[in-house]
Every structure is written in structure tokens, then in C-alpha cells.
Amino acid sequence: MPSVVVEKLQISFPLYHGQSRSLKRHLGRSLSGINGNSPTAHLAQDARERVVVEVLRGIDFTLRPGDRLGLIGGNGAGKTTLLRALAGIYEPVGGRVRIEGTLGTLLDSSLGMNPELSGQENIRLRGLYSGLSRAQTAAVERDVEEFAELGSYMKMPIKAYSSGMSVRLAFGLATAIAPQVLLMDEWFMAGDGAFRNKARKRLEDIVGKAEIMVLSSHMPEVMREWCTRVLWLENGLVKMDGKPDDVLSAYLAPKPAL
């Protein structure tokens, strides 16, 4: 049975910047902006004595089939970092992530693509990597070609694509093979109007087939429509976890004046 288990997850990034020395005096403390509502950086020192920013500072949640989790929070809250940690792109410095089931990601249009290879070759490589048969890969290739409408560009190296073309290809490919656990960032809303309508149908189909979904978005209406649960992240911690209406009402409530 597919599941996502996140326990005491911590992610930090080392700072190699010249200023990291002067930031050392802030270790173990928070570095706030001039405005009380702006993001706060939490600085620490790792075992190699490097200054690190603690981006996720102990996140816990469990997802079972039927759960559609929305991640909400201000800029720099840690939403993208959490999605990337779930996808296995970032290694936890503490805690762990356990995912059972096939995983699909709609995170970054260049993720997992080789820029030197053509659209067609990238699709074949993905088919091979996903363990598809030759016939299944050919079906995916036809499906993506039809959806992305890239014409002869399908045979060109993708480094020659415009950003819109890259999104079409990545989106087409990511939505061609339905995973049990789907991770999504809101970039899928990118693209022109006609593409967006077409993409939405495809997205609804893959979301409907996924047993578990995690979606990061700044758009409350998307959360209300697509999610069964919302996690509000603030400065790398869970501020609230619950039903979309409850969490979104609290999140959107006017902040008291300072």
C-alpha cells in the first residue's frame, strides 16, 4: 500500500559565502528581517564547522491512500525544500523520509532531463529508467508528442527549446506515466492559455489516478479544490496541519499590526 512517512525531518544548507564568517556570531539564533513578517533564517554550525541555514527544522507527517496534502506558507517557508526532500533530491541531515509506491514528480521542468539529448531520446531514456517495455515506451512517446505539439523540435536537443517548449515536454512526460505518489509544485500552472486548459485535463487525470499527492502552491483556491489536508509551513516548522478550510482561514486571516 502506498504511503509517505516523514519523521523529524531536518534539512540544512551550508553557506560558502564570504560572509559566513561574520554570520558565525548569529549561530543558534534567528536572523530576522527589518519587517516582523519577513522570513527568518536560522543559522547553525555543522560537524565540519561550516555555517548552515536550517531550512526544515523537524517536520512530521504521514500520508495514506486518499490523502492529498497541500503545502502553504510564505516565501522561504520551506515548501520547495520539503518537496525536493520527498523526491530524494535533498538528503536529510536529521530524521527521515520513507515512501512506499511508485513516485512521480512535477517539480522542475528540467529535472531528470538531459539537455544534450532530443525530446524523443529523453522520453526513451525515461521509459528505460521507469522499467517500461519497448511497446509501452513507444506509446508514451506518441502520447507526449501529441500532447506537447513540438513538431520537429522533438528531434532537436532540448537545450535548443524555449522555456515554454521545455515546460510542454516536461509536463507531457511527467503526466504520461501515472504514479501512486505524486509530488507537484505550482509551475504546472505556467504556459499560455490554450496549453493551460489542455494541461489541466491531463493533470486532473493523473491526480485522479494518484493515490497520494503532495502539492505546493501559493493559491488558496487550488488548495481548496485539490487537497484534503493542508500543512502550513513557517520558517521551516509546521505552524498548522488540518482541513483545508481551517488552515487556509487561519493563514489568510489579517496579521495584527506590529
Ligand SMILES: Nc1ncnc2c1ncn2[C@@H]1O[C@H](COP(=O)(O)OP(=O)(O)OP(=O)(O)O)[C@@H](O)[C@H]1O
Ligand atoms: N541551496 C540552498 N542554499 C542555501 N539556502 C537555501 C538553498 N535552497 C533554499 N534555501 C533557503 O531555504 C529557505 C526555504 O526555501 P524554499 O525554496 O524551500 O522556500 P519556499 O517555501 O518554497 O519559498 P517560495 O514560496 O518563495 O518558493 C529559503 O530561505 C531559501 O533561501
